[in-house]
Amino acid sequence: MDYLQMTAPCGLDCFNCPLFAASTNEDLQKLIAQRLNIPLENAKCSGCRNENGTIAAVGMTGPCKVYRCISERGYSFCCDCPDFPCDHLHPYADLAAQRPHNTKVFNLCLIKKMGVEAWAEKKAKEVRDTYYKGKLVL
Numbered sequence: 167m168d169y170l171q172m173t174a175p176c177g178l179d180c181f182n183c184p185l186f187a188a189s190t191n192e193d194l195q196k197l198i199a200q201r202l203n204i205p206l207e208n209a210k211c212s213g214c215r216n217e218n219g220t221i222a223a224v225g226m227t228g229p230c231k232v233y234r235c236i237s238e239r240g241y242s243f244c245c246d247c248p249d250f251p252c253d254h255l256h257p258y259a260d261l262a263a264q265r266p267h268n269t270k271v272f273n274l275c276l277i278k279k280m281g282v283e284a285w286a287e288k289k290a291k292e293v294r295d296t297y298y299k300g301k302l303v304l
Contacts, residue, residue, distance in 0.1 A: 169286035174214035175236040175243055176255060177273035178266060179290040185211035185223050198223065224265075243282075245274040269297050 172181040180186050188195040188210040199209035208222040219233025220226045229237070232244060232254045241247050244255060257268040273293060276285045 169282050170242065171215050172213045173282055173286065176232040177243065177270040177277060178214065179273065179286065179294060180213035182291055182294050186213060243274060243277055245278040266294055266297055269293055
C-alpha cells in the first residue's frame with residue numbers, strides 16, 4: 167500500500183478508516199449510509215489525497231483548510247511545515263467520539279519521528295485503537 171498517498175496531510179490514517187474500507191465492502195457502505203443518514207454513494211472514501219481533500223461522507227463540498235494550506239505550500243504533511251503545529255490542527259470536542267481528528271498532531275509527530283511507512287505499519291492502528299478504546303492512564 168502507498169502509505170504516503172493513503173495518509174491525509176493532517177496525519178489521519180485513511181487506510182484504517184471505515185469509509186475507506188467501505189469502498190470495497192458494500193455491506194459496510196450500506197451501514198455507514200444508514201448510520202450517517204447520507205446517500206449510499208457518499209458512504210465511502212478513497213482517501214483524502216485521492217479525494218482532493220473533500221470527503222463527501224462528512225458533508226464537505228470543498229477541501230478542508232489543512233488540505234488547501236498544504237497544497238499551496240507544497241508540503242506532504244503538516245509536520246513538514248515550519249509553522250507546525252498551527253490552528254488548522256486544533257483539537258475539538260465536537261464529534262471527537264465519532265471521528266479521529268484529535269489524533270492528528272500525535273500522528274504527525276510520530277510520522278516525523280518514524281517516517282510514514284514505519285508509522286503506518288507499526289503505530290497507526292494502535293493510535294486509533296487507543297483513541298477509541300483506551301483508558302486514560304496518568
